[in-house]
Amino acid sequence: MAEAHTPVRRTPLYALHCELGGKLVPFAGYELPVQYPTGILAEHLHTRAAASLFDVSHMGQVEVIGEEAARWLEVMLPGDIQGLQPGQTRYALLLNEVGGTIDDLLVSRPADDRDGSKLFLVFNAARKAVDVPYLKTRLGPAVRVELLDDRALLALQGPQAAAVMARHAPDSARLTFLTQAPMSVAGIACRVSRSGYTGEDGFEISVPAGDAEGLARLLLAAPEVKPAGLGARDSLRLEAGLCLYGHELDETISPIEAGLAWVIPTRRRAARDFPGHSRILRQIEEGPPRKRVGLKVEGRQPVRDGAEITSESGSVVGRVTSGGFAPSLNAPIAMGYVASPFAKLGTKLFATVRGKAQPVSVTRLPFVPTRYHK
Amino acid sequence: MARKYSKDHEWVEVSGKTATVGITDFAQEQLGDVVFVELPEVGRTVAAHEQVAIVESVKAASEVYSPLSGRVAEANKAIVDDPAKVNADPFGAAWFFKLELSDPKELDALMDEAAYRAFAAESH
Numbered sequence: 001m002a003e004a005h006t007p008v009r010r011t012p013l014y015a016l017h018c019e020l021g022g023k024l025v026p027f028a029g030y031e032l033p034v035q036y037p038t039g040i041l042a043e044h045l046h047t048r049a050a051a052s053l054f055d056v057s058h059m060g061q062v063e064v065i066g067e068e069a070a071r072w073l074e075v076m077l078p079g080d081i082q083g084l085q086p087g088q089t090r091y092a093l094l095l096n097e098v099g100g101t102i103d104d105l106l107v108s109r110p111a112d113d114r115d116g117s118k119l120f121l122v123f124n125a126a127r128k129a130v131d132v133p134y135l136k137t138r139l140g141p142a143v144r145v146e147l148l149d150d151r152a153l154l155a156l157q158g159p160q161a162a163a164v165m166a167r168h169a170p171d172s173a174r175l176t177f178l179t180q181a182p183m184s185v186a187g188i189a190c191r192v193s194r195s196g197y198t199g200e201d202g203f204e205i206s207v208p209a210g211d212a213e214g215l216a217r218l219l220l221a222a223p224e225v226k227p228a229g230l231g232a233r234d235s236l237r238l239e240a241g242l243c244l245y246g247h248e249l250d251e252t253i254s255p256i257e258a259g260l261a262w263v264i265p266t267r268r269r270a271a272r273d274f275p276g277h278s279r280i281l282r283q284i285e286e287g288p289p290r291k292r293v294g295l296k297v298e299g300r301q302p303v304r305d306g307a308e309i310t311s312e313s314g315s316v317v318g319r320v321t322s323g324g325f326a327p328s329l330n331a332p333i334a335m336g337y338v339a340s341p342f343a344k345l346g347t348k349l350f351a352t353v354r355g356k357a358q359p360v361s362v363t364r365l366p367f368v369p370t371r372y373h374k
Numbered sequence: 375m376a377r378k379y380s381k382d383h384e385w386v387e388v389s390g391k392t393a394t395v396g397i398t399d400f401a402q403e404q405l406g407d408v409v410f411v412e413l414p415e416v417g418r419t420v421a422a423h424e425q426v427a428i429v430e431s432v433k434a435a436s437e438v439y440s441p442l443s444g445r446v447a448e449a450n451k452a453i454v455d456d457p458a459k460v461n462a463d464p465f466g467a468a469w470f471f472k473l474e475l476s477d478p479k480e481l482d483a484l485m486d487e488a489a490y491r492a493f494a495a496e497s498h
């Protein structure tokens with residue numbers, strides 16, 4: 001197993017991952033645990049039943065600061081950023097000139113922001129090198145981008161996450177899904193957001209790097225909480241029907257094809273003032289040529305990323321973008337893109353696995369109902 | 375006979391002209407939770423190094439190669455029904471298939487336990 005000699009970064013929890021027996025793998029330029037000794041299945045099921053702690057410190061955390069920061073951000077994002085209330089968070093997409101997706105991210109207006117001059121962004125680790133320069137070249141001269149490299153990000157996810165958080169941060173009980181606030185967690189000044197990537201209720205805690213290990217140990221000391229790695233994070237998000245950049249989203253895929261038209265509010269559609277608006281608005285009107293779909297896989301064999309999807313007549317109509325085994329359903333599931341005529345619920349298709357056509361059918365997303373605290 | 379090992383992380387135990395084949399503890403550890411196994415059909419003639427089975431975990435898919443040439447005499451349906459056995463007992467209950475060997479001399483090309491341990495440590 002030869003590995004490329006690229007510099008690999010470690011998160012502030014590296015020593016803790018090693019101590020917990022995490023199996024470390026290179027991921028988006030970081031050394032992160034794909035699993036701990038209990039394994040992906042157990043970590044996944046524990047997250048759905050109780051609560052798990054994930055190290056997501058590799059993700060990009062930036063502040064966009066300056067006069068009319070929200071208006072400037074809307075130059076690249078088709079969301080309603082100017083309409084964000086203090087303490088509110090939105091899922092958003094960074095678009096290129098052809099309406100393809102540069103990245104997906106969470107944009108928050110800090111609870112203490114009074115004049116709309118500060119926004120907090122969390123985006124994909126693998127896209128840092130693309131996103132930051134893209135933002136910098138397009139934001140106005142009075143707006144700056146600050147990479148918060150000195151902060152870790154922990155995700156506490158699962159139905160018992162709220163009970164655990166309430167012990168260390170009573171104010172966290174007031175947060176609802178996609179809201180955040182600065183608050184003390186066990187005496188540490190953090191930024192706590194009620195959000196996550198598992199489909200469960202949970203929190204993402206932005207914490208100073210030097211305090212991250214102490215906070216992680218404290219949360220792991222709760223009887224409900226166990227550590228979980230990247231493997232479970234991926235199987236959980238797949239069950240929740242959430243997009244993963246580089247799989248369901250890339251620079252050629254439009255938000256409409258991805259089934260994310262809801263990120264573009266009426267005001268922005270009417271104003272036609274975002275990158276790629278002509279393609280995107282045409283797709284809203286006429287329907288996109290391809291659509292993201294959920295796929296139920298017959299039999300037991302997982303269908304993986306990259307598998308061709310064919311119709312009953314044998315012609316290629318799409319491709320699988322994520323696939324694996326769903327521990328909560330005890331069955332294989334997948335997501336992919338298919339030509340729109342084949343995207344109707346219940347459509348019978350085939351995914352090619354090792355040269356064999358395996359029956360799949362288009363099914364509703366998410367695969368497992370989400371349980372956000374709204 | 376002492377267990378022998380291949381570079382593809384299969385193990386073999388030979389008794390008379392029959393070899394039992396499985397994947398090593400190292401291999402199951404690397405794969406993680408096994409969720410699917412496909413085995414060769416009984417009666418199939420296989421050559422050494424030929425892909426004969428598939429094992430998939432939550433995360434990854436992997437091919438299993440026959441370490442020796444011969445005819446598949448038996449396939450362990452128990453691991454098809456309960457793939458988690460591969461993680462639990464890779465050298466015992468979770469054997470993959472049995473071969474009637476056509477060329478027992480091929481065994482000489484396989485590693486003994488000490489050599490395999492060193493090999494696995496290197497490929498870590």
